[in-house]
Amino acid sequence: MLFNSLDFLIFFVLVFIVYWALNSDYRKQNILLLLSSYVFYGWWDWRFLSLILFSSFVDYFIGLKIKSHTNEKLRKRFLILSLCSNLGLLAVFKYFNFFTESFANAMSVLGWQVDSVTLNIILPVGISFYTFQTLSYTIDVYRRKFEPTKNMLSFFTYVSLFPQLVAGPIERAFNLIPQIESKRIFSNSLFKAGIFQIFIGLIRKIAIADNLAVYVDSIYGNIEIHNATTLVIATIFYAFQIYFDFSGYSDIAIGTAKLLGFNFNRNFNLPYFSKSLTEFWRRWHMSLSFWLRDYLYISLGGNRKGIIITYRNLMLTMLLGGLWHGSSWNFVIWGGIHGIFLSFEKFIFSISKSKDFNAFGYIYTFCIVLFSWIFFRTQDLDSALIIVNKIVSLDFGQPFIGNMNSFSNALFLLILGLAFDLKLFRSGIPLEDYGKKFGSTKLAFILALIILILSLFYSTSENFIYFQF
Amino acid sequence: MNRKNIKFIVKILALTLVISYVADKLIFYALNKLSDQVMVGQTGGKLNHFLSLKDTLDVIVFGNSRANRHLDVSMMSERSFNIGTDGTDIAYFTTLIKTLPEKKEQLLIINIDTKNFFESDYTGSDIRALKTRFMRNEIITDELRASNHIKPLQNVFYSMNYTNRVLGLLKNYANPKYDYRTYSGYDPLVLSETQKSIRNIIVAEPNKRICYETLRVNPAALKYLKELKTHLEESGKTYVFITSPMYDDPCTNYQLKLTELMREKELKYWDFTNYFKNESDITLWKDKTHMTKKGAERFTKMLIDSLSIKN
Numbered sequence: 001m002l003f004n005s006l007d008f009l010i011f012f013v014l015v016f017i018v019y020w021a022l023n024s025d026y027r028k029q030n031i032l033l034l035l036s037s038y039v040f041y042g043w044w045d046w047r048f049l050s051l052i053l054f055s056s057f058v059d060y061f062i063g064l065k066i067k068s069h070t071n072e073k074l075r076k077r078f079l080i081l082s083l084c085s086n087l088g089l090l091a092v093f094k095y096f097n098f099f100t101e102s103f104a105n106a107m108s109v110l111g112w113q114v115d116s117v118t119l120n121i122i123l124p125v126g127i128s129f130y131t132f133q134t135l136s137y138t139i140d141v142y143r144r145k146f147e148p149t150k151n152m153l154s155f156f157t158y159v160s161l162f163p164q165l166v167a168g169p170i171e172r173a174f175n176l177i178p179q180i181e182s183k184r185i186f187s188n189s190l191f192k193a194g195i196f197q198i199f200i201g202l203i204r205k206i207a208i209a210d211n212l213a214v215y216v217d218s219i220y221g222n223i224e225i226h227n228a229t230t231l232v233i234a235t236i237f238y239a240f241q242i243y244f245d246f247s248g249y250s251d252i253a254i255g256t257a258k259l260l261g262f263n264f265n266r267n268f269n270l271p272y273f274s275k276s277l278t279e280f281w282r283r284w285h286m287s288l289s290f291w292l293r294d295y296l297y298i299s300l301g302g303n304r305k306g307i308i309i310t311y312r313n314l315m316l317t318m319l320l321g322g323l324w325h326g327s328s329w330n331f332v333i334w335g336g337i338h339g340i341f342l343s344f345e346k347f348i349f350s351i352s353k354s355k356d357f358n359a360f361g362y363i364y365t366f367c368i369v370l371f372s373w374i375f376f377r378t379q380d381l382d383s384a385l386i387i388v389n390k391i392v393s394l395d396f397g398q399p400f401i402g403n404m405n406s407f408s409n410a411l412f413l414l415i416l417g418l419a420f421d422l423k424l425f426r427s428g429i430p431l432e433d434y435g436k437k438f439g440s441t442k443l444a445f446i447l448a449l450i451i452l453i454l455s456l457f458y459s460t461s462e463n464f465i466y467f468q469f
Numbered sequence: 470m471n472r473k474n475i476k477f478i479v480k481i482l483a484l485t486l487v488i489s490y491v492a493d494k495l496i497f498y499a500l501n502k503l504s505d506q507v508m509v510g511q512t513g514g515k516l517n518h519f520l521s522l523k524d525t526l527d528v529i530v531f532g533n534s535r536a537n538r539h540l541d542v543s544m545m546s547e548r549s550f551n552i553g554t555d556g557t558d559i560a561y562f563t564t565l566i567k568t569l570p571e572k573k574e575q576l577l578i579i580n581i582d583t584k585n586f587f588e589s590d591y592t593g594s595d596i597r598a599l600k601t602r603f604m605r606n607e608i609i610t611d612e613l614r615a616s617n618h619i620k621p622l623q624n625v626f627y628s629m630n631y632t633n634r635v636l637g638l639l640k641n642y643a644n645p646k647y648d649y650r651t652y653s654g655y656d657p658l659v660l661s662e663t664q665k666s667i668r669n670i671i672v673a674e675p676n677k678r679i680c681y682e683t684l685r686v687n688p689a690a691l692k693y694l695k696e697l698k699t700h701l702e703e704s705g706k707t708y709v710f711i712t713s714p715m716y717d718d719p720c721t722n723y724q725l726k727l728t729e730l731m732r733e734k735e736l737k738y739w740d741f742t743n744y745f746k747n748e749s750d751i752t753l754w755k756d757k758t759h760m761t762k763k764g765a766e767r768f769t770k771m772l773i774d775s776l777s778i779k780n
Contacts, residue, residue, distance in 0.1 A: 006621070020470040186470040188477045195481070211633075224674075225667045398663045403555070405512055405637040412636055440477065444484035451489040452496060455628045456635050 001043040037162035048124040059134040063148035082138040098327030126166035137173040169267040169287035184261025194258030196435025201251025209245035210459035275361030315339040497627040508649035512637030531562035532580030551654035560593035577708040583723035593689040657762035680720035716757040
């Protein structure tokens, strides 16, 4: 079920009414949330519910086992069991074909002919997100940062809560489980903030991102025939398409959760207003970048084991972070580019004793991010290299515009989206709280205006970009 | 949640709906007024122009961008129009043909391509290109409703009829790029140097179109074809279906199957797909499916000879 569908609107209105009618007993609300989350997920393919159930069972029991043992060896064994189960699911469903094909290719380079075994596997929607969520629970329990819940219903609801199930934000147990295990209070200000954020999410996704996608897809579908000017424009459009697509999704998820009385963590904080790549990663897909920092970078030793190990850890974290996005070397290279420049910045900041670049940093950061998006967007390494080659060899010329109407719509909406982001940036108020400042009549006017913009500029896309990850 | 909260939610939602409903109607009315004055551009102006002329025309060309770029109707008659429109197909032009006057003698040249006739993903959604006339033209409104390609919300929010067309309409209103009174609907392709280099790359590449061996007529295309046949017979129009030339079309079985289908339905059909196949002159082409002005003029002359049309 897609957030931008009529199905979801009907589904959510029904859940919302019944949910608040059960307000006297939060346990009944949790039963409703769990069942409705399974319906929400099963709408795509009910067979994959078994994977969520498996993941939930494994980490629920392992969490309790880790808590019940004081013997560190045993605790570690249970943690490894959780890691193997969750990462095993990911390995089979997401990376099996990638690893076998890469192995066969590597062997053929060395002169050995190996037939790669591939499986005809469909990638279950959201597997990367809920797997990381359950893993964070077990690791936090193992690190004694969080007491495991004994309530199976709470834990299963935590894993599958529908607003964040398929594309995050990756919520930590210490933020969400206490909310699940206590009475949710409806407040008018939370409702205002939630509904405003949902509408902003819709406009970001349906109007801005999907209109940008029309041009991006047409250019990236035929990179060979376009010059560098066109490819740069398409890549700039893509940079904003993926931002508005994914931040729009997160806005709808966070806003929907607010309407149910939950507070999720922020997932995007105007990332293109960053003066360094380090800052960019504190603003882009925050739930993933903080997850990687807390459970991968720090687990590898972080910056506690000397400068060389710190750079190694940074690179490894970004390479694996890239691989998390999908089974392609392009994602690994994308992560590698970020890793290299993050290391570079770490070095510069360590010798200059500053924490940021000057205003020039905005341009520097955007250029690096833009360059890395080429690898992220293209289907294979050859395509990415064609684009890089055209840009490096200064194959500039008159840009290809295609359908002028589509192009001008995309440009107009991009300017609109950026103007709103600039206003947010200057106001210093997070989008998550922005709706609270409006009176009810003013809010209604704003929502009506958004409805009209959507009526006049919506575009249709079957999916959100991050569903494929 | 208490009564106060419920009141608050109802107030915001009701206000939002009322304001958006009223504003939607105002915008729809304003856009209608504006749109009626726009006679240029593919966002609605060309359609307006055609609807204003259709009852007086002798020759009309229908079809997609290939029809639009390949047939210079001004060479056929002074009272002619090419309503070929990018991205449209049989659902779109069947509906337009139904709007033509019944008693007037008119020659209809209808360009059809094999793709949508034999591939399963065609649903007739090209009819949506007529949505600026939804709720404003009875025939088009009925056809749109019958097609199921109108979104349920479109019955409430009428401004959705102008989705993604507002900027184009405004631009064409403020700064029309040609004088519509001298425009025949034909848009010749004259290539810039950049386009020529893109063309050279495109035509050098092997054709990637996937051709299936087992062919089944697409149900949506067939439905419209049957409706069109009935309408053409009842209205007594002179017509010919054509497929205009392509640089190369690997799906020869599709061509044969379409010819067979048209013969079966007793519809007059000429297949010119391979008309320029033996010519090596690349300047006839913009890409593998669209001819340049030079190619279009040669093709139009040949078609005129075939139809025995005199100026």
